[in-house]
Amino acid sequence: MFTKSSLSSVGNTFAAPLSNTGAAISKPLSLYQKFHDNFSIILADTPELRKDAMRIRYLAYCVENPFENPEDNLEGLEQDVYDEKAHMALVRHNKSGINIGTTRLIVKDEKHALPIEGVVHDEVVKSVKHMSYNVGEISRFCIAQTRKKKIDDDSAILNLGFLGIVAGSFMLCRTHNITHWVGAMEPFLFKKLEMIGLKMDYVGETFLYHGERRPFFSDISNILEKMSYTHNDVWHLMAR
Template sequence: MTGTFTRFSPELGLVDYFNLLYSVVPAETDELVKETYRLRYQVYCIENEFEPPESSHQMETDEFDDNSVHSIIKYNKSGQSLGSVRMILPNQDDYTRSFPIQKICGHSIFTDRKLFSIYKPIEISRFCLSKELRSKAKPCKHSCIKLASSSAPFSSSLLNQCGPILGLIRGLIQMSSENHVTHWFAIMEPSLIRLLAKLSIYFKPTGSLINYHGMRQPCYIELSELLRRVYSEQPLVWEVLTNKGQFDVNLTNCDERFSGYNLNKISRY
């Protein structure tokens, strides 16, 4: 889609501008998967030094990649990849050894037998955006960008700031739709949790902060609940995340039976 920034219609909405600025690409080929590894190397080994930069191929990988799916966010004007996200699927042989979070957090929700037997949780992992690559992607400065709703809590500058993050969340929703996922686990920086909350994406903190590449908060969310909340509070954001409902698979308006498993009843530490 390189070179599509020629004309804008004032009738376009947030999702249309997002789709002009960015593309969310499932990593469905070996080369695209390797690209996610290179992006992770850039973010985790070079920019933040979370992992040692030992790979001669400049790719960051681990033992969970064999049971994962990945997505990439690209900036359309240049075709530059800005970041990627990994979704780790449950281990079919031993659900208690599915995710990295199970190794570092002892909260019962992350190994709950009933949850794994009835539903399909995953862990969000390697949620990364490169500062260096984003700085090379020139932000859109078109003054003609006006959102359809004057009350929308977004400006073109905010779209440039939050667009890549929304893109990675869209990638997770698309991968969840394709893999019949119901719940997300994650261990996140508190600042990212707060930023997502401003977009009506509310993760539920679970247990205490953990020192894991800095202080991180274990958390979870039921996907249908996430989508219903965003749809209710910020429908423009819901359109971006689901591409106007394309990846929703009726989760926003699902009935109460889908939410019958009360995670709040799970015992604490």
């Protein structure tokens, strides 16, 4: 499941100062350059990196927001039965070396249900396991505000971390040849994603699970194609 994360105005490129001296004016720094100058997206492919992803989740879901019971998540690690076969990514602030965000991908497996299948009864979601598409569920998509506040950097830069967990989700899907996303998130986050040109396709009705959630099922290539027209600067970050 997705939960609320901070997001500043990120849809525009960042302009360099104009020169009045007659010297050549440098090109505006692209959003892609701005992000990668300040953040890295890392595949959590070692035990320690995976543990750090779970620590971020613990802060986001057990401390900062009371979504999960801390007593059910020992040693400051938020984890569940799906983590064993899940793929994870981290967003790292380059200057400080602090990981501030994470996202998780669970790949469809005919032998095991995806997490969303246990809470959503829409026909599209129920039929996911039988589809010929390579389907993955994105979940545990969060920024740890506690870690973010420890970093001494401009707030506009730090808010780019949200783009990092979105880009990390796309990276996981490319790495594991996923063509379609399924999941559920709160209406607030749908709106935030639409601000950066990422529009999910709704399926089913809103339901209650740690607050309001709405399920979605989306073709990733269609999302990126639309984004390339409406938010080209964001597309360059997400599609690479």
